[in-house]
Amino acid sequence: MSITLKDIASDAGVGMSTVSYVLTGSGVNKVGKETRKRILASAEKLGYLPNIGARGLSCGRTFMIGVLLEEQEFASSFYPDILQGLEHVLNQRNYGLLLASYSSAEELKAKCFYLLQRRVDGVAAFPGAWLDDLSPMQPLLEKQIPMVTMTRSFPGIPSIGIEPFVIGETAARYLVELGHRNIAYAGPESSPRRTGILSVLGKETCPTFGKLASYDFELGITLFDWIRSLAERPTAVVVESDIAAVALIRTACASGWKLPRDLSVVGIDGLDFGKISLPALTSVGQPTFERGEKTAELLFELIDGRKVDNFFFQPRMIVRESCCSLE
Amino acid sequence: MSITLKDIASDAGVGMSTVSYVLTGSGVNKVGKETRKRILASAEKLGYLPNIGARGLSCGRTFMIGVLLEEQEFASSFYPDILQGLEHVLNQRNYGLLLASYSSAEELKAKCFYLLQRRVDGVAAFPGAWLDDLSPMQPLLEKQIPMVTMTRSFPGIPSIGIEPFVIGETAARYLVELGHRNIAYAGPESSPRRTGILSVLGKETCPTFGKLASYDFELGITLFDWIRSLAERPTAVVVESDIAAVALIRTACASGWKLPRDLSVVGIDGLDFGKISLPALTSVGQPTFERGEKTAELLFELIDGRKVDNFFFQPRMIVRESCCSLE
DNA sequence: TTCACCAAAAAAAACGATTGAAACAAGATT
């Protein structure tokens, strides 16, 4: 079929262990100069490509890491960037990226077994927003597979992201500077993001809409109805995701509101995607590509047996057009 | 480390070949009933998970297929759906999906070698729009790796998609029914999509804007300027991609045009994404998930040694709000 | 009794690598 170490060995007239030493570089000053040259020439001539699978079997690694992602969220567009960051660092170490997506807890569990069968060296997990805990991932945890989570964090597993509290603070601080005081929040009641907002406002509470079931466009209608139903109308709203924020903008404009005059909107994620909205969405941004890169780096630390901590990026405001000054 | 065939063999007090026969089902009536039961029990008890890599080494397959995708396009949001369709069918056969993205011809070539190293059983390729020919994929072609292309087709390689000519026809037919006659096309001069439009119009030519360099949002400005510059203003325009179409709508509205009254816009791809535009984008849709599924199926055909032909889906109009009737 | 035949199970040879230990010169040390 394809060229193996043995083929090269016989072509160069040496034993195959010698070939292995030369080609992997592991026997760096074990092999004579002449022999090394001859082997390299043969390998080049025959177009040798190492069989990573076989290598893996032999040295107890597969040089692959698995990525678990929730289908709904995957579709929602900032994952490709993260994945590319991941892949970028992975490839530098000749590692591969195995995709595993899921849309329910059972499926997630099945994919964990799937990754175990493939003996991945590590796992980058995106736990879906609806996931209550990591119990479906038990199979992975039991076997102590190196793992890093993204978008969310769970006790005991290193995670990469932005401190939700800081996101809230950042958004609120920006709005307060523009003169807003009555700010609503569309997202879970219990979210630290909300706490961040409240801490900046120095308030105990604020209008909150927690039931962001899906991240769908239809959400815009729900959110707009909610805003309109509020007794004291907020001048600004911070929305849990960019998609929901854009959907809200769309619905409000379709209903005749003039944005941002009638309502300032801040999204979270900072996706490019927000640019096409009219007005274009102002959002609290997170580095995406870099996030993937960092994930890979932490994963390698874990694989090499070192302990790692959570890692946080600093959020930054991506100012576009969806907020106005009240002064 | 983890449980192997040998462990089960000794636990059940049999030879490991017997275990293999039972667990793979390949020795269906070679093993006695009693023994089979005992082996199954041991496997269950010890929590055995086969090592796919080792199996692959032994039987000359890796049970993985590689996906080549262009980074820019990957980010542009309808790939996740296709990938999920792919993965869905792949998993049914216990196959895995290895990701390989690229952003230049050299990188593409490197990724081909990368996939060869990993000995994937097949490749699903998304050749980037800027790719002139398949020469960077030579390494894969030489080794006769089963391959299917998507989004575009090249001679000699089976591809999956929609006949571009039919897309053009579908869009044009829809617009003509609404009373449009003066239709512009934003996309390559040489595209069969354009030919499809012209054939429906019964015209020799139509206003065409071929220089859609990237699929970026900034494109909206370029496209709008082009539309405005046309001597005889078209009543409708068909745009090469949904993103560009939404960007155009955005720019036109921001400049005070009332859409669809002042201009009807049809996109191509039918992404959900178009819903958030205001007016929501009408588009010629392509099944995405199904496309991924079909790709996997064709790939399996090829892997099993059968010949396969190009496969075409029927496009369908996804009617939303961006077109108006002239009557 | 002997031989062929069968089913069931086990042994052994791949698959394509890595790697620790052994072999082999040739020159230096006692």
Add this chain to the structure above:
DNA sequence: AATCTTGTTTCAATCGTTTTTTTTGGTGAA
């Protein structure tokens, strides 16, 4: 002259499977 180095190179075991080939008993027929 015997032993020790030292630098090269090869052997052989290993990784966890599959698959071909052999080895077992046990039957039934000659």
